[in-house]
Amino acid sequence: DTEVTQTPKHLVMGMTNKKSLKCEQHMGHRAMYWYKQKAKKPPELMFVYSYEKLSINESVPSRFSPECPNSSLLNLHLHALQPEDSALYLCASSQSGTGAFGTDTQYFGPGTRLTVL
Amino acid sequence: KNQVEQSPQSLIILEGKNCTLQCNYTVSPFSNLRWYKQDTGRGPVSLTIMTFSENTKSNGRYTATLDADTKQSSLHITASQLSDSASYICVGAGFQKLVFGTGTRLLVSP
Numbered sequence: 547d548t549e550v551t552q553t554p555k556h557l558v559m560g561m562t563n564k565k566s567l568k569c570e571q572h573m574g575h576r577a578m579y580w581y582k583q584k585a586k587k588p589p590e591l592m593f594v595y596s597y598e599k600l601s602i603n604e605s606v607p608s609r610f611s612p613e614c615p616n617s618s619l620l621n622l623h624l625h626a627l628q629p630e631d632s633a634l635y636l637c638a639s640s641q642s643g644t645g646a647f648g649t650d651t652q653y654f655g656p657g658t659r660l661t662v663l
Numbered sequence: 664k665n666q667v668e669q670s671p672q673s674l675i676i677l678e679g680k681n682c683t684l685q686c687n688y689t690v691s692p693f694s695n696l697r698w699y700k701q702d703t704g705r706g707p708v709s710l711t712i713m714t715f716s717e718n719t720k721s722n723g724r725y726t727a728t729l730d731a732d733t734k735q736s737s738l739h740i741t742a743s744q745l746s747d748s749a750s751y752i753c754v755g756a757g758f759q760k761l762v763f764g765t766g767t768r769l770l771v772s773p
Contacts, residue, residue, distance in 0.1 A: 636706050
C-alpha cells in the first residue's frame with residue numbers, strides 16, 4: 547500500500563469556523579508533511595513531523611495548528627482562517643525523517659481543496 | 664539565494680513526440696534533485712531523485728539528467744502520451760530545505 551489518504555476532498559468554511567484536515571498513511575513512514583499550494587504555484591512546505599515530533603515549522607500563522615496523534619495520522623486544525631488561505635492542502639509522508647532533505651521519496655496525498663468565504 | 668528555475672513555463676506537443684524540460688538550480692548545500700509530475704488538483708508524484716554523483720536516472724519513458732557542475736537538470740519524455748499532460752516540478756533538496764520550481768505545464772495534444 548503506497549497510498550496517502552486525505553479527508554475531506556473539498557472543504558468550504560467561513561472565517562469564524564473551526565475545521566480539521568486529516569491525513570493517513572499505512573506505509574510505516576515516520577515523517578509526515580503539510581504543504582499549501584495556491585493555483586499555478588509550487589507547493590509550500592508548512593510543517594514537518596519526524597517520529598511524531600514537530601521538526602520543521604515554516605513560520606506558519608497560528609491559525610493553522612498541526613497535530614500528529616500517532617505515526618500514521620496527521621491532522622491540520624484550522625481556526626479563524628482568511629480568504630487568502632484558500633488553497634490545495636497537501637499531505638505527504640516519507641520513510642524516515644530525512645525526506646525533506648535526504649533521498650527518501652515523498653508520497654503525496656490527493657489534497658484537500660479548501661475554500662474560505 | 665536558494666532558487667530553482669524551470670523552462671519552458673508551458674509546452675504543447677503532439678502525441679507520440681518527445682520533449683525535454685529544463686531546470687536550473689541554486690541550492691546550497693545541495694543534497695539531491697527531484698522531478699515530480701502533478702496532475703491538476705492532485706498531489707505530486709515522484710518521478711526521479713538524483714544525488715550529485717548521479718548523471719542520469721530513468722523511470723519508464725521519463726529520463727532525468729543532472730549536471731552538478733553547471734547546476735542543471737533536464738527531464739526527457741519519450742513517445743509522449745495524452746496522460747503525460749500535467750505540470751512537471753523540479754525540486755532541489757538541501758539541508759533541511761526543499762526548493763520548488765514553479766513547474767512546466769505540459770499539454771500533449773492528439
